[in-house]
Amino acid sequence: xxxxxxxxxxxxxxxxxxxxxxxxxxxxxxxxxxxxxxxxxxxxxxxxxxxxxxxxxxxxxxxxxxxxxxxxxxxxxxxxxxxxxxxxxxxxxxxxxxxxxxxxxxxxxxxxxxxxxxxxxxxxxxxxxxxxxxxxxxxxxxxxxxx
Amino acid sequence: xxxxxxxxxxxxxxxxxxxxxxxxxxxxxxxxxxxxxxxxxxxxxxxxxxxxxxxxxxxxxxxxxxxxxxxxxxxxxxxxxxxxxxxxxxxxxxxxxxxxxxxxxxxxxxxxxxxxxxxxxxxxxxxxxxxxxxxxxxxxxxxxxxxxxxxxxxxxxxxxxxxxx
Numbered sequence: 406x407x408x409x410x411x412x413x414x415x416x417x418x419x420x421x422x423x424x425x426x427x428x429x430x431x432x433x434x435x436x437x438x439x440x441x442x443x444x445x446x447x448x449x450x451x452x453x454x455x456x457x458x459x460x461x462x463x464x465x466x467x468x469x470x471x472x473x474x475x476x477x478x479x480x481x482x483x484x485x486x487x488x489x490x491x492x493x494x495x496x497x498x499x500x501x502x503x504x505x506x507x508x509x510x511x512x513x514x515x516x517x518x519x520x521x522x523x524x525x526x527x528x529x530x531x532x533x534x535x536x537x538x539x540x541x542x543x544x545x546x547x548x549x550x551x552x
Numbered sequence: 553x554x555x556x557x558x559x560x561x562x563x564x565x566x567x568x569x570x571x572x573x574x575x576x577x578x579x580x581x582x583x584x585x586x587x588x589x590x591x592x593x594x595x596x597x598x599x600x601x602x603x604x605x606x607x608x609x610x611x612x613x614x615x616x617x618x619x620x621x622x623x624x625x626x627x628x629x630x631x632x633x634x635x636x637x638x639x640x641x642x643x644x645x646x647x648x649x650x651x652x653x654x655x656x657x658x659x660x661x662x663x664x665x666x667x668x669x670x671x672x673x674x675x676x677x678x679x680x681x682x683x684x685x686x687x688x689x690x691x692x693x694x695x696x697x698x699x700x701x702x703x704x705x706x707x708x709x710x711x712x713x714x715x716x717x
Contacts, residue, residue: 415709416570422705426698433694440691533588537581538698544577545706552570 416549423542424485427494430538431478434501438471459515467508474501491546498539505532571710572650578703579647582656585699586643589663590636597629624673628666635662657707660700667697 445464474497481493509528513521600622642655671693 415713419706419709422702422709426702426705429694430698433691433698436691437695530588530592533584534592535695537585537588538695538702541577541581541699541702544581545574548570548573548577551573 419545420485423545424482427478427482427542431475431482434471434478435475438468438475442468463511463515470504495543495546498543501539502536505536574706575646575650575653578656578706579643582639582643582703583647586636586639590633590640593629593632593636597626597633600626600629621674621677628670631666635659635666653707653710657704660703663700664697667693
């Protein structure tokens with residue numbers, strides 16, 4: 406293999422792929438949060454779907470956080486596309502991953518009726534499937550930094 | 553005096569040190585993805601079978617669009633289980649030898665093809681509620697498909713850098 410080919414020349418293309426997919430991912434996160442917010446809006450006493458006020462506040466705060474994270478990811482992806490700075494993407498994805506166990510813990514307190522085992526299993530399976538892309542991006546960006 | 557382009561004796565060869573690390577990341581995360589995808593699809597298939605059994609025999613009633621949808625979902629879930637098992641083995645082999653990336657790439661592509669069918673079939677069967685469907689399921693689908701898509705794109709870059717005879 407020639408010295409100048411390989412991972413060094415592949416990195417700009419890999420970073421562009423990361424940026425474009427992060428852009429889509431961020432948009433999807435915002436879209437999901439908005440569609441959930443439309444279901445639970447407004448926070449009323451007799452809601453459309455049966456839930457306790459605590460659960461409603463949990464969902465509402467979750468939606469607001471997801472919109473903020475999605476916006477950070479889109480902004481970070483745009484910056485990566487322009488200037489190869491990936492700090493905002495890392496902030497967005499680390500926040501998303503950190504919120505996963507926090508959300509699970511709060512769910513365990515708010516919805517004990519669903520059963521601890523069921524909630525934990527659902528959180529592990531659903532959360533892992535959702536957070537693999539953020540993990541992959543974080544590890545690839547780390548490999549890029551250490552190259 | 554003009555600077556000379558030289559390879560330092562003690563310097564690390566960047567192209568050869570980056571890819572093994574990337575392939576290890578891809579292999580490990582693909583293994584986890586395949587495991588989760590297989591369990592999720594097997595669970596989905598199990599619940600479809602349970603629902604079909606509770607609704608009774610198809611020969612006793614007319615086949616509705618919902619039945620067709622359930623049948624297609626069942627078939628796609630079986631396909632996802634098969635691809636998940638294939639990807640598990642492929643990711644494990646890639647982790648072990650660090651060379652055989654093609655099976656992982658193929659498994660990710662197959663997973664994406666089934667994912668596309670999973671979106672296309674309900675759009676075809678329930679045309680009238682397309683907008684509602686796109687706003688709910690498709691957004692979740694994009695989040696789920698981002699990982700295998702990134703795997704395919706990364707391995708495609710690897711195959712460009714390491715053309716095989």
